[in-house]
Amino acid sequence: xxxxxxxxxxxxxxxxxxxxxxxxxxxxxxxxxxxxxxxxxxxxxxxxxxxxxxxxxxxxxxxxxxxxxxxxxxxxxxxxxxxxxxxxxxxxxxxxxxxxxxxxxxxxxxxxxxxxxxxxxxxxxxxxxxxxxxxxxxxxxxxxxxxxxxxxxxxxxxxxxxxxxxxxxxxxxxxxxxxxxxxxxxxxxxxxxxxxxxxxxxxxxxxxxxxxxxxxxxxxxxxxxxxxxxxxxxxxxxxxxxxxxxxxx
Amino acid sequence: xxxxxxxxxxxxxxxxxxxxxxxxxxxxxxxxxxxxxxxxxxxxxxxxxxxxxxxxxxxxxxxxxxxxxxxxxxxxxxxxxxxxxxxxxxxxxxxxxxxxxxxxxxxxxxxxxxxxxxxxxxxxxxxxxxxxxxxxxxxxxxxxxxxxxxxxxxxxxxxxxxxxxxxxxxxxxxxxxxxxxxxxxxxxxxxxxxxxxxxxxxx
Numbered sequence: 001x002x003x004x005x006x007x008x009x010x011x012x013x014x015x016x017x018x019x020x021x022x023x024x025x026x027x028x029x030x031x032x033x034x035x036x037x038x039x040x041x042x043x044x045x046x047x048x049x050x051x052x053x054x055x056x057x058x059x060x061x062x063x064x065x066x067x068x069x070x071x072x073x074x075x076x077x078x079x080x081x082x083x084x085x086x087x088x089x090x091x092x093x094x095x096x097x098x099x100x101x102x103x104x105x106x107x108x109x110x111x112x113x114x115x116x117x118x119x120x121x122x123x124x125x126x127x128x129x130x131x132x133x134x135x136x137x138x139x140x141x142x143x144x145x146x147x148x149x150x151x152x153x154x155x156x157x158x159x160x161x162x163x164x165x166x167x168x169x170x171x172x173x174x175x176x177x178x179x180x181x182x183x184x185x186x187x188x189x190x191x192x193x194x195x196x197x198x199x200x201x202x203x204x205x206x207x208x209x210x211x212x213x214x215x216x217x218x219x220x221x222x223x224x225x226x227x228x229x230x231x232x233x234x235x236x237x238x239x240x241x242x243x244x245x246x247x248x249x
Numbered sequence: 250x251x252x253x254x255x256x257x258x259x260x261x262x263x264x265x266x267x268x269x270x271x272x273x274x275x276x277x278x279x280x281x282x283x284x285x286x287x288x289x290x291x292x293x294x295x296x297x298x299x300x301x302x303x304x305x306x307x308x309x310x311x312x313x314x315x316x317x318x319x320x321x322x323x324x325x326x327x328x329x330x331x332x333x334x335x336x337x338x339x340x341x342x343x344x345x346x347x348x349x350x351x352x353x354x355x356x357x358x359x360x361x362x363x364x365x366x367x368x369x370x371x372x373x374x375x376x377x378x379x380x381x382x383x384x385x386x387x388x389x390x391x392x393x394x395x396x397x398x399x400x401x402x403x404x405x406x407x408x409x410x411x412x413x414x415x416x417x418x419x420x421x422x423x424x425x426x427x428x429x430x431x432x433x434x435x436x437x438x439x440x441x442x443x444x445x446x447x448x449x450x451x452x
Contacts, residue, residue: 002365002415003372003392043439045372046394071266076394076437096262098396098437121296123368123396167368198366221366 004215005045005222006248008229009170009202010035012051012081015065019230021178023130023146026052029230029238032065036072042242046076048101048170048200048224050128054082055104056145061088063095070096078126084109089116093124101170103128104143107150110164117165126200127166129154131187132174139187146174154187155194162197169199170224176204178227180234183210188218200224206234208247215249251275251450252287254314256304258330259293263436271443273450284313289323289450294330298354298399299342301330311347318349322427324452325349326383332423332430333401341399350425351404357416365416368398373421373433375411381424382452383431383445384410391441393421393433401432427452 010032011018017035018026032049039047049069053059061082070077073096080101083089089100105112106127117125131154134140141150141157152160158169171191173184181204188201198221201214205225214220232239253264255277268275275291278284292314294301305311318325327335336346339354346354359365372392377384400419403409411422413432423430429449435442 001373002369002395005371040439070262074267074270074437074439074442076396076434093260094262096260096266098260098263123370124295168370196366198370222371 003045004249005200006211006243007046007048007200007222007224008039008044008242009048009050009224009226010230011226012049012062012065013053015062017230018052019178019227020052023052023174023177030240033068033072035240036069038240039242040072040074044075044242046078047073048078048080050101051081052145055143056147058082061092063091066092066097067095080126080128084112086112086115089120093120099124099126099168101126101128102166103130104148106161106164107143107148110160113161113164113166117167122165122167125166126168126170127158127161128170128172129157129161129191130172130174139190142174155190158191158195162195166197168197169195170202171199173203177202179204180206180227182206183214183218183223185213185218188214188220192219198222202226208243212249251289251291252284253277253291253293254284254310255279256301256308256310258296258301258304259328260295260436261293263434264291264293264328267436267443267446271447271450273446279308279310281309281313284310284317287317287323290314290317290325292325292327292331292334294328294334296330297341298330298333298339299344301334302342302344302346305334314347318347318428324449325428326449327430328436329397329432329434332432333399335423335428335430336401339399349428350408350423350430352401352408352420352423354399354401356399359416363416368396369400369415370396373413373415375413375421375433378409378412378420379407379424381410381422381429383424383429383448384422385448386444393435393438393441395421395433397432401430
């Protein structure tokens, strides 16, 4: 039987690895290449790297760093950040990355996803949906490191992304990200009950129990983890780690 | 030296990275003369069946691949779509496969209410069916990374060396004489994949 995927989601800024809280205050947590080597030893299912600087600063993806990461990565690898046109995606696939993740650019040019998926397949494109609750407590889709707001409901936007060609959705709760307080199960459920592609729940994972909720109640096919895999415990120092598979479902 | 066939449809970087890691020399080529000299071949592949067959025929690689696999009988490994290309054909397309193994490629089909998703994407287990040098030393704990919407079924049960279940039981690794196939991605499957590629390098 297919196993649930548990995926470290690692944030890049300049050449280093950082961790944020609610998408803010990036804290340096180490060197990406060393981190990949540790995750190799721990045999993690997959890795997602997101460059959090690329879109807001209109930067090109850091191909040199992505290549160094891919060289060391003996598990599937996804990269997101700053991809705005087809040629950039092509360059990243050629480096040896299996999946590219798109968020900000999709809001300006949904056809970009279609162009990429037609050549590399739906399985090679992840649609990222960042969601933040607005003043009235309603879910709002955001992008560009939560600096831009969009009108579509998260589940409506998910359907549009899938129609355009993404084979997977990474749903991130900005309000939960970095808080260790549990994933937004309600938000996850909203997406999984409306789509039939795999959904990766992200933002707030702090324990095996949280992860279980996102899968059993939220219907997620995979869970992405940030703080949990780069810090020893909440409020404590950096420790690249991965929960024992026996404790996960 | 392993020769990796480049016909524009595969994640060649990942395969060479893992071979480098396990210390096996390799080169990537689409040159017919170079392929003629090959001692061992890996045929990778990601994408659609007909697109891949068309690329192989555009590059005129079918005769040389057939000569190496069927006449010279050198060790030949197809990965993912590369394995499906070893078959007679596929439900995904209308073009003929390389036909090195009597097998066909079939689409996963599930009822509407099913929780099973297509593609079969993620880590899954393999079960030994027929003993093979490719899978020597594998245990029940071995798991591999899969991404595919079509699966292979061999005509002869002995050609199926590993089986995996995703709604239906299918052949996740196959062998006919010197020709091997792996539906999963060994190059993305940690030490399990390194073990398989090491076995292949020693055949």
